[in-house]
Amino acid sequence: MAQIFDFDQSATTTIDEFCKEVGHINLDNENEIAALAPELNKLANNQAWMEDFILCGLTEPEIFQADNIYSAQSYMLKAINERAFLRFAIWAPKIFDDNLGEDNFYSYQTAHNHDFSLLTAGYLGEGYSTSLFEIPDHQNVIGYPGEDIDLHFLDQVTLSPRRVILYEAGKDIHIQHEPQSLSVSLNLVVAQPQMDIRQLYYDIDSKKVAGFVANEDIKRGIFFRFSAAMQSQACQNSLNEIALSHGCELTRLYAFKAMAEGSSCTEHLKEMMAADPSKIVKSSIHELNNGVRELSVWG
Ligand SMILES: [Fe+2]
CATH class of the missing domain: 2.60.120.10 (Jelly Rolls)
Known part of the structure; x- marks a missing residue:
């Protein structure tokens, strides 16, 4: 205490x-x-x-x-x-x-x-x-x-x-x-x-x-969501690359969340998240079901 x-x-x-x-x-x-x-x-x-x-x-x-x-x-x-x-x-x-x-x-x-x-x-x-x-x-x-x-x-x-x-x-x-x-x-x-x-x-x-309390990682995540909303294949490819290889687990998590925003089927994203080495990423798969728009500003 x-x-x-x-x-x-x-x-x-x-x-x-x-x-x-x-x-x-x-x-x-x-x-x-x-x-x-x-x-x-x-x-x-x-x-x-x-x-x-x-x-x-x-x-x-x-x-x-x-x-x-x-x-x-x-x-x-x-x-x-x-x-x-x-x-x-x-x-x-x-x-x-x-x-x-x-x-x-x-x-x-x-x-x-x-x-x-x-x-x-x-x-x-x-x-x-x-x-x-x-x-x-x-x-x-x-x-x-x-x-x-x-x-x-x-x-x-x-x-x-x-x-x-x-x-x-x-x-x-x-x-x-x-x-x-x-x-x-x-x-x-x-x-x-x-x-x-x-x-x-x-x-x-x-x-x-x-x-998560706001920090640089979260700021980045909000930008990812904005980029996904642009519905651009090039943006989607970049997010996919970040989700697969970025060194920061929250950055990868937010890339997954952003991609889910622009995708009608999230099964492939869920498989990718399950294969991620981070426990936070793996444990957040359920969030894709709700849709990013329903998440709190801190989530
Ligand atoms: Fe405090």
Whole structure:
């Protein structure tokens, strides 16, 4: 389960001092990341850097955060090394109706895991609340949409000021709920590429994998679907080549799905998928029966 730390200290530290501490630990080890919780709390106690950051953005708004690949909800504070960085995230109460997709913008209401370790501190406001879930260690998750998952609810907690939470890479599953008031969390993000984690959404009611969290592979897949809709033989040939030989299993899966979109008979595609070395591809054959148009945007 996510580790929760509560502090009652007034000591502060600076971004540079905190980053120095990060440089001293083994980033593969979640316990060593957890041991940084008191230091992250100290950085959250320091209110000065936020004002500096905002003033910087107001001084040169044209270039501010120009290389931020995240949404306007999330801001890069400092790259620490090739695997770790500091950012903060804004969590606001929703103010529009559902048509504007605020749940999507803030990543509210969707159960998900992370493919990175996340040490996060409450910085401002009462904080978002989060429902925590776990999957028993013995369950070997393949990770395809529709897969049954033995998902257990553990607790609901709030990322309040003075609190730090560690979500372990891959392991912890949670839902973020909108806070009552504008809140900010301060995040240490540590990439864990050696763990080869697939980020997934989960349907907690049906206890199934709901879909893949968007990444470059998924973007590619949506483009494949568009190309299949062109009804071109040349496009179909290229998709066939990708489905047979691309090194990324999700890329092959989406090529199969796209080809199914443009085909009246999917039996041959199902045979090809059954012969694919990936368990995710093999386990997704049933999706061709439903037709790509019926799949969720995440599937
Ligand atoms: Fe999350």
